[in-house]
Amino acid sequence: MSATKIGVLGGGQLGQMLGLAAIPLGIECVFYDPAPDAPARVAGRHISAAWSDREALAEFAASVERITFEFENVPAASLAFLAERKPVYPGVRSLELTSDRIREKEFLRSAGVPVQPFAAVTVRSELELALATVGTHGVLKTRTLGYDGKGQRVVHSADELARAWDSLDHAPCIYEAFVPFDREVSVVATRGADGEIAAYPVVENLHTQGILFRSIAPARVSDELARAAEGHARRVLEALGHVGTLALEMFVADGTLVANEVAPRVHNSGHWTIHGARTSQFENHMRAVAGLPLGDTGMAEFAAMVNLVGGLPAREEVLAIPGASLQLYGKSPRPGRKVAHIGVVAPTRAELDERLARVEGVARRVNRLSLHAEPARHA
Amino acid sequence: MSATKIGVLGGGQLGQMLGLAAIPLGIECVFYDPAPDAPARVAGRHISAAWSDREALAEFAASVERITFEFENVPAASLAFLAERKPVYPGVRSLELTSDRIREKEFLRSAGVPVQPFAAVTVRSELELALATVGTHGVLKTRTLGYDGKGQRVVHSADELARAWDSLDHAPCIYEAFVPFDREVSVVATRGADGEIAAYPVVENLHTQGILFRSIAPARVSDELARAAEGHARRVLEALGHVGTLALEMFVADGTLVANEVAPRVHNSGHWTIHGARTSQFENHMRAVAGLPLGDTGMAEFAAMVNLVGGLPAREEVLAIPGASLQLYGKSPRPGRKVAHIGVVAPTRAELDERLARVEGVARRVNRLSLHAEPARHA
Numbered sequence: 124m125s126a127t128k129i130g131v132l133g134g135g136q137l138g139q140m141l142g143l144a145a146i147p148l149g150i151e152c153v154f155y156d157p158a159p160d161a162p163a164r165v166a167g168r169h170i171s172a173a174w175s176d177r178e179a180l181a182e183f184a185a186s187v188e189r190i191t192f193e194f195e196n197v198p199a200a201s202l203a204f205l206a207e208r209k210p211v212y213p214g215v216r217s218l219e220l221t222s223d224r225i226r227e228k229e230f231l232r233s234a235g236v237p238v239q240p241f242a243a244v245t246v247r248s249e250l251e252l253a254l255a256t257v258g259t260h261g262v263l264k265t266r267t268l269g270y271d272g273k274g275q276r277v278v279h280s281a282d283e284l285a286r287a288w289d290s291l292d293h294a295p296c297i298y299e300a301f302v303p304f305d306r307e308v309s310v311v312a313t314r315g316a317d318g319e320i321a322a323y324p325v326v327e328n329l330h331t332q333g334i335l336f337r338s339i340a341p342a343r344v345s346d347e348l349a350r351a352a353e354g355h356a357r358r359v360l361e362a363l364g365h366v367g368t369l370a371l372e373m374f375v376a377d378g379t380l381v382a383n384e385v386a387p388r389v390h391n392s393g394h395w396t397i398h399g400a401r402t403s404q405f406e407n408h409m410r411a412v413a414g415l416p417l418g419d420t421g422m423a424e425f426a427a428m429v430n431l432v433g434g435l436p437a438r439e440e441v442l443a444i445p446g447a448s449l450q451l452y453g454k455s456p457r458p459g460r461k462v463a464h465i466g467v468v469a470p471t472r473a474e475l476d477e478r479l480a481r482v483e484g485v486a487r488r489v490n491r492l493s494l495h496a497e498p499a500r501h502a
Numbered sequence: 503m504s505a506t507k508i509g510v511l512g513g514g515q516l517g518q519m520l521g522l523a524a525i526p527l528g529i530e531c532v533f534y535d536p537a538p539d540a541p542a543r544v545a546g547r548h549i550s551a552a553w554s555d556r557e558a559l560a561e562f563a564a565s566v567e568r569i570t571f572e573f574e575n576v577p578a579a580s581l582a583f584l585a586e587r588k589p590v591y592p593g594v595r596s597l598e599l600t601s602d603r604i605r606e607k608e609f610l611r612s613a614g615v616p617v618q619p620f621a622a623v624t625v626r627s628e629l630e631l632a633l634a635t636v637g638t639h640g641v642l643k644t645r646t647l648g649y650d651g652k653g654q655r656v657v658h659s660a661d662e663l664a665r666a667w668d669s670l671d672h673a674p675c676i677y678e679a680f681v682p683f684d685r686e687v688s689v690v691a692t693r694g695a696d697g698e699i700a701a702y703p704v705v706e707n708l709h710t711q712g713i714l715f716r717s718i719a720p721a722r723v724s725d726e727l728a729r730a731a732e733g734h735a736r737r738v739l740e741a742l743g744h745v746g747t748l749a750l751e752m753f754v755a756d757g758t759l760v761a762n763e764v765a766p767r768v769h770n771s772g773h774w775t776i777h778g779a780r781t782s783q784f785e786n787h788m789r790a791v792a793g794l795p796l797g798d799t800g801m802a803e804f805a806a807m808v809n810l811v812g813g814l815p816a817r818e819e820v821l822a823i824p825g826a827s828l829q830l831y832g833k834s835p836r837p838g839r840k841v842a843h844i845g846v847v848a849p850t851r852a853e854l855d856e857r858l859a860r861v862e863g864v865a866r867r868v869n870r871l872s873l874h875a876e877p878a879r880h881a
Binding site for chain 1: 504518522525526527528530544545546777780781789794795797798802803817818821822824825827828829830832847849
């Protein structure tokens with residue numbers, strides 16, 4: 124039997140968009156999020172309680188048939204407590220592997236997805252080995268995702284690597300080779316409980332100060348590369364036994380793909396699907412978790428998405444742009460905080476470029492980015 | 503300034519779809535509907551109180567900036583009470599004219615929109631004049647819309663007309679010439695506060711037992727006829743000074759258009775726009791009422807909509823049909839009650855026909871129609 128009551132861990136904008144997609148499918152969402160003003164509260168019941176509140180967690184579990192998340196940094200103990208009570212999708216394996224950058228990279232490699240050279244840095248003596256494996260041009264990142272947005276340093280020399288590790292308080296890290304990429308792309312795809320996979324066209328992404336600025340669908344890459352990218356996403360979904368939507372972010376370097384990271388949930392680079400694809404990534408995630416058949420991931424026109432971060436333009440200005448749609452999350456703007464996105468569609472690539480230029484102009488004017496203000500949770 | 507808090511009179515499925523379209527635009531809806539389980543309650547605040555409850559009406563008016571409706575049979579006294587407090591869109595003229603079939607037809611004629619011959623029947627002596635004007639093949643309808651779905655009789659002779667009027671308890675009626683139509687079509691269109699008009703492609707409708715069964719967009723009519731139909735809708739919007747979405751239903755008879763009726767609100771024959779048009783009729787209505795620019799009404803593919811009335815299939819069955827989407831209203835099925843609709847899109851007319859045949863098959867199997875069970879409110 125397919126489910127009609129689904130619990131969602133986290134109540135940010137991803138939860139809000141999941142909830143809005145769920146209602147027409149006859150699915151009631153219950154959101155668990157400590158924040159009393161969690162954006163998702165407009166799209167379902169909201170339980171505002173601490174992650175450690177076992178009574179609230181038990182009530183949450185009792186009120187739903189299945190559990191999913193829009194926020195992967197749920198404390199392990201809370202998740203274990205819930206998993207004893209109700210099935211959690213996409214599954215523990217997806218969460219475990221992507222919560223540790225070393226295990227994630229090892230997993231990707233074992234699944235047949237190309238990754239750049241990398242090495243663990245847990246004790247000082249490993250710095251030398253890491254340099255030998257990776258080289259002097261690399262990126263040092265904390266192994267586990269933090270809530271504070273910090274945790275990444277670009278490195279150009281052995282000295283910089285040592286200083287970078289000092290600045291990260293000697294946290295367990297991964298040191299990855301810097302990839303001199305031409306483009307960043309991602310594939311958002313959904314896997315159903317029966318193993319059916321529905322992949323969206325590969326998307327081209329542009330980040331500014333570490334925050335996604337804009338996505339264009341489909342990406343301007345060869346058919347061959349697009350097929351390869353989709354193949355990698357399928358291998359990841361299958362190897363994880365993932366049920367739901369995920370995103371695989373990749374670099375295109377010298378015409379080949381190198382996987383960067385996996386987000387085991389609906390993803391910012393898939394927001395364009397709300398207006399640009401026949402079924403959104405949010406609807407397909409809810410369909411998968413509920414045990415329903417997946418919807419068509421095709422697109423009839425060209426599409427793009429631009430994030431509004433830390434500031435909002437007048438709605439009139441956005442909505443006057445042909446083909447533009449606005450998705451406000453109901454959050455007060457502050458630097459580095461994603462508060463909305465603009466979708467834009469057009470029948471031709473040239474028209475999309477023209478419209479997108481206007482949309483990007485608006486976003487560049489109002490966006491206030493800040494590396495250290497927004498939690499990494501909605502990367 | 504554009505509005506962010508909008509009151510909606512009525513909380514049925516039209517309200518629900520308005521509310522779901524409003525959230526991403528940063529608009530909070532407050533729904534006024536006596537029914538405690540009004541479907542729209544999932545998409546905004548819901549005030550459940552009687553239409554005569556002045557305290558509740560005052561609270562409703564105080565909590566919003568503007569008022570609109572999804573249900574046009576709001577008692578006149580309640581509406582007047584609200585209109586003294588906050589602006590009501592689409593406007594009193596739209597409501598007044600369409601609440602009386604005689605005034606509606608006279609208005610259409612004066613706006614330059616062709617209508618069939620008609621006559622008022624208020625006293626018995628008018629029956630003869632009506633027969634002389636209209637002929638013996640006609641339809642007798644009550645002038646004002648009832649809540650009980652009754653109020654229409656097809657007539658083939660003078661005797662039948664007299665008996666029909668008896669059966670309608672001698673209510674004030676309109677007697678209209680029967681139009682031997684080839685097709686029923688409608689144009690859904692939105693007018694902004696600044697006079698901007700955005701019309702959707704003309705739609706072809708099929709009714710079963712007086713309830714809309716299915717709409718196909720665009721209608722299979724000539725470009726010339728489509729342009730004429732859109733022109734009529736524009737004339738109606740302008741003559742009413744309407745702000746918001748409305749639907750003009752027309753017959754195609756012998757290659758020409760004859761207007762049937764106006765619905766001064768979002769309309770069932772526009773539900774396909776949720777999945778089939780670049781901006782839905784619901785979003786454009788909220789944009790118009792809020793004072794925002796209207797969105798693109800174009801479609802990138804062929805689209806159709808089929809109503810589920812009085813029964814529901816398994817969700818799996820619908821969602822497994824390519825290009826199909828499901829919109830459940832959260833209502834318990836009973837005969838004659840609209841409980842959901844299925845949207846379907848396809849890149850070609852032939853594929854649409856094929857998919858639509860499957861969708862119609864599902865609907866025909868589960869639908870339980872009944873002439874007298876469903877209020878006319880969501881016609």
